[in-house]
Amino acid sequence: MRHLITLADLKQGEIERIFAITEDLKTKYQNGLREPLLPGRVMALLFEKPSLRTRVSFEAGIINLGGHSLFLGDDVGWGSRESMADFGRVLSEYVDVVVVRTKSHEKVVELAKFCKCSVINGLTDQDHPCQALADLYTLRELTGSLAGQTLAFIGDGNNVARSLAMGCGKTGMRFALAAPKQYQFDAEFLAQLKHEAPDLDLLITTDPREAVKNASAVYTDVWTSMGQEAESAIRRQAFAAYQVNAALLKAAPADVFFMHCLPAHRGEEVTDEVIDGPASIVVAQAANRLHAQKGILAWLLGAQGQGRE
């Protein structure tokens, strides 16, 4: 059974296959066709944190594909009413795929062990693979090809940054992270990255200007992620020199794109001028969450064939 917990779960050819399905489904959607590739399939969502993009794009996506969505609330008692093993074994008797947004990464890994259907990570404290796939798809759509391009991430080396770094490593892109030392990637993740993407050209620096110098896209995310609210004052201070503003974009190539997974904390990690400016592709990224989610679902559930690369 295939799961999508991190981008380490996918080979380069599989990412390309998902992009090809995404492209096909997006073109059809734009031409008014919602191809029912997954009739009768049922997707359950288990979310421990709020969501607009991930929840709605997955729910709309499975409906576009002819399937159904069940958003499960607290009353199903995940983690409280019965063991994870009993929960996962029973839930996966009813549904074809489970999308999970958890506080701790271990919880989604644990659930996947017991599910006989596919489990998709819809964000944990460590990873956001569906976001990274949609983002790389967006860049590929705008530039034609990913290989050799540099994605510069300015800010917290957290879930989104980690998934993007892994995604860059799997698609021949370069990745640059500018963050204060204590918010850079930890040794365990660096070892995993090295193992999964040995050829990744990786720059880690405390200097945002160095990171953006050759970037095709400059990406940022909130300084305080969901669940870290108690640290927000200290994080605001630590990241004060890491705001993506007009001055920083001037240090990047003239045709650079600005990217953000959203939601944004305007005035903190990014200024209004940049996020609303001509370089910004944040709405295109969010829009592509729908198409990429459909690509992932069609690929994972087999309608477009995991084996047909």
Ligand code: CP
């Ligand atoms: N980018 C993203 O995952 O947004 P949501 O938290 O709204 O799902």
Ligand code: NVA
């Ligand atoms: N790093 C952010 C991403 C939100 C999509 C968070 O975890 O809150």
